[in-house]
Amino acid sequence: MAIDSSASNGSKGKSSGSSGTPSSGTRRARRVRMTGAERREQLLDIGRTLFAERGYEGTSVEEIAAKAGVSKPVVYEHFGGKEGLYAVVVDREMRQLLDMVTGALTAGHPRELLEQAAFALLDYIETFTDGFRILVRDSPVAQSTGTFASLISDIATQVEDILGLEFKARGFDPKLAPLYAQALVGMVALTGQWWVDARKPKKAEVAAHLVNLAWHGLGNLEPKPRLIGHRKN
Amino acid sequence: MAIDSSASNGSKGKSSGSSGTPSSGTRRARRVRMTGAERREQLLDIGRTLFAERGYEGTSVEEIAAKAGVSKPVVYEHFGGKEGLYAVVVDREMRQLLDMVTGALTAGHPRELLEQAAFALLDYIETFTDGFRILVRDSPVAQSTGTFASLISDIATQVEDILGLEFKARGFDPKLAPLYAQALVGMVALTGQWWVDARKPKKAEVAAHLVNLAWHGLGNLEPKPRLIGHRKN
DNA sequence: TGCCATACTTACGAGACCGTAGGTTACGGT
């Protein structure tokens, strides 16, 4: 449910309510008076969901408030406005994704590194699907960095560095690192976006095939690729 | 309100019109009385531009009309509304892209086929940048096909078939064709999206590197890849 | 128990936008 830790549980033992549906307790709360922090988290959850499915402009503050069982001014009290809420949602999501991906970039061998990164991204997509959808969608205002909307491209910038070093070590032109970085990220990102809807092969299998393609290329595909590192889930 | 996309060129040889670049020089026409067809084309051009840079919801009919030097009702006369205009723009763009890509899928050898497809997509991106941006952005209403917004994914479906045949011929599981199709399209699409802003390497070079990655994989990259087919531009 | 900060509400202003009703101007044929 909640993404970060701070102030997740209410102090009152009272409010029973939300234990009904497993998918996010956020559902027509019975006029419960929450702590500031609690309400804040709830609004973030709801906002994330709505932004993911309707986009920024397609979501109204009133809708968010209604779904939380409160009125608009509460949202304004906490985030100062629609953009404020959106900013927090995006920021947390970016941080989460970056944590997971960069945390996976530890292995020495490039192939294993690729493997872990791909798996990490898929893992993020699976666990934080709504967040991923938001990052893939476009931002409210045109970004400073060019006209490129989707925030995923920012991730690619991170990959550039790693790839650049590797290229230099192998004697390739490091100026090409951005290109290959974009290609790799695009490969995994769009596949992930497709996989979100049709969860046909399991996560590890998808990762294995992606690595298969990225590492061996279409010319030398392995029929049944396996991940080197052994995953649990 | 005809939504179709026929009637491309005005009959009159008179007005300067949009014959030059496809991205059109449409700019603050000085209250010239145009033919229906002319005005229609102009509105389509302007609409494409605005939709590309502000998205569907971020663009107002009034803005489109103003930029064309006319008033709103003219737009409604031609397209019946905002969605009508958007529909025509998207339809034309999809058709254009599909024409170019499927037109490039003729070669026998898979690698050459890949090469041509990648080049064709980059070619489309370069020539019809605004259209590409629209296809990558999300549609006004949630599409019927899943929750996947970007229209580019429809292109991937085309690739599935070709890849499926090839897989069967090579003894791979054809059920994996969608996955690899998504990966390939994503690779080229995101790279293209990046390349739109930073046009650093030339188109042919980008294509060559993409083919390099897709065909040989990171494990066997060629230092200086070249396209097999010889391009002029 | 009474006080007071905090959580929360109703009501409304301002502006943007879509879409339409009905009237007006220019062009081309006769």
Next chain:
DNA sequence: ACCGTAACCTACGGTCTCGTAAGTATGGCA
């Protein structure tokens, strides 16, 4: 020169949404 038609305009209704002002309940604590 006339007249019809196609192109185009002003003006407005209705809806939606952001954001704010001002007032009300609630729960802990002296």
